[in-house]
Amino acid sequence: MNSQTQAILATDKRIDGKAISAQVLSEVAEQVSQLQAQGVQPCLAVVLVGKDPASQVYVKNKLLRAADVGILSVEHYLPEHTSEETLLSLIESLNEDAKVQGILVQLPLPKGIDEIKVLEAIKPIKDVDGFHSSNVGGLSQGRSVLQPCTPSGCMRLLKHVCSDMSGMHAVVVGRSNIVGKPMAALLLQANCTVTLVHSKSRDIQSLCQMADILVAAVGRPEMIKQDWVKPGAIVIDVGINRVEKDGSTRLVGDVDYADVWDSVEAITPVPGGVGPMTIAMLMSNTVEAAQRQHALVSMNRVDGSRESP
Numbered sequence: 678m679n680s681q682t683q684a685i686l687a688t689d690k691r692i693d694g695k696a697i698s699a700q701v702l703s704e705v706a707e708q709v710s711q712l713q714a715q716g717v718q719p720c721l722a723v724v725l726v727g728k729d730p731a732s733q734v735y736v737k738n739k740l741l742r743a744a745d746v747g748i749l750s751v752e753h754y755l756p757e758h759t760s761e762e763t764l765l766s767l768i769e770s771l772n773e774d775a776k777v778q779g780i781l782v783q784l785p786l787p788k789g790i791d792e793i794k795v796l797e798a799i800k801p802i803k804d805v806d807g808f809h810s811s812n813v814g815g816l817s818q819g820r821s822v823l824q825p826c827t828p829s830g831c832m833r834l835l836k837h838v839c840s841d842m843s844g845m846h847a848v849v850v851g852r853s854n855i856v857g858k859p860m861a862a863l864l865l866q867a868n869c870t871v872t873l874v875h876s877k878s879r880d881i882q883s884l885c886q887m888a889d890i891l892v893a894a895v896g897r898p899e900m901i902k903q904d905w906v907k908p909g910a911i912v913i914d915v916g917i918n919r920v921e922k923d924g925s926t927r928l929v930g931d932v933d934y935a936d937v938w939d940s941v942e943a944i945t946p947v948p949g950g951v952g953p954m955t956i957a958m959l960m961s962n963t964v965e966a967a968q969r970q971h972a973l974v975s976m977n978r979v980d981g982s983r984e985s986p
């Protein structure tokens with residue numbers, strides 16, 4: 678990225694996730710071309726069980742972005758009442774398919790299917806969501822593993838407005854396995870002092886007021902107001918909430934954007950903030966998975982060892 682683009686993206690208070698994700702996607706497209714030149718076509722398998730309307734929209738957007746950057750995608754749509762066994766055997770066949778380097782099982786899964794069991798069935802090297810315990814453990818140890826897309830997207834946005842986060846107090850609201858916990862791990866790795874807040878925390882407002890970096894991943898529309906935010910804070914709003922207002926549906930975050938605007942140094946909008954970054958990082962992880970698998974295959978050809986990707 679040249680310094681002029683960096684300046685454009687960083688001068689505004691609004692952290693433009695759409696523009697920054699476009700940069701990530703153009704880097705990914707370049708990496709895809711390099712892999713293709715080596716005879717590797719990156720391919721992402723997306724598995725959707727049931728007909729949850731929001732999941733259908735997200736999956737469609739992921740497939741569109743994959744096509745944009747030259748990543749092949751294969752879709753597996755399974756009916757709502759699919760058994761856990763059927764899903765596990767699909768994952769097994771995708772694990773064994775050398776043409777597929779990335780596997781994503783869209784969450785949430787229908788009731789009756791053990792989410793952890795399903796995520797654990799995905800080969801860690803193909804786990805482009807970064808949800809397998811081996812990748813989760815690797816992240817907390819600071820190893821170079823496939824990282825969860827939403828938190829790594831948030832880190833990328835933060836780096837646009839803050840080149841060194843060392844010593845800053847980061848408060849993350851929400852402790853889910855897919856957002857809050859890995860977000861805290863990444864902030865810790867960036868040398869922040871991290872507070873992880875959840876529904877059982879006491880006096881959440883005071884904890885938020887202490888934040889130099891505030892990350893909201895709660896799922897409560899516009900919960901965070903101006904008097905929760907320290908003046909000059911950087912705010913990353915992960916929340917995606919659909920609210921009805923005057924007969925139409927609007928998308929809002931967990932932060933009251935208009936209310937906090939005057940206080941903050943920088944803030945991500947909803948939509949157009951973290952959401953597009955999540956998808957861009959998924960493409961980036963797919964390419965990384967393809968590169969790692971290609972390197973393993975090449976290494977095995979040279980030394981004849983039996984380890985397979």
Ligand SMILES: NC(=O)C1=CN([C@@H]2O[C@H](COP(=O)(O)OP(=O)(O)OC[C@H]3O[C@@H](n4cnc5c(N)ncnc54)[C@H](OP(=O)(O)O)[C@@H]3O)[C@@H](O)[C@H]2O)C=CC1
Pocket residue numbers: 827850851852853854855856857874875876877881894895896897915916917918951952953955
């Ligand atoms: N932009 C993107 O790319 C993505 C956006 N999202 C959005 O982010 C939001 C969070 O998602 P996700 O992490 O999956 O959600 P979960 O519902 O899994 O987790 C929500 C977390 O918030 C905590 N919480 C709930 N209410 C409160 C409260 N009043 N005060 C403090 N903490 C509270 C819960 O605490 P406890 O653990 O105690 O129950 C829980 O840890 C949602 O709006 C979701 O749609 C999610 C993924 C990606």
Ligand SMILES: Nc1nc(=O)c2c([nH]1)NC[C@@H]1CN(c3ccc(C(=O)N[C@@H](CCC(=O)O)C(=O)O)cc3)C=[N+]21
Pocket residue numbers: 734735738781782783784785806826827917928947948949950951952953955956
């Ligand atoms: N295995 C798995 N991996 C995920 O990463 C995963 C998941 N399951 N389940 C659901 C959550 C949610 N999530 C989003 C991705 C993109 C947008 C996104 O693109 N949002 C747009 C708006 C989209 C709209 O209009 O609804 C935006 O914020 O601008 C939002 C949310 C990924 N998730």
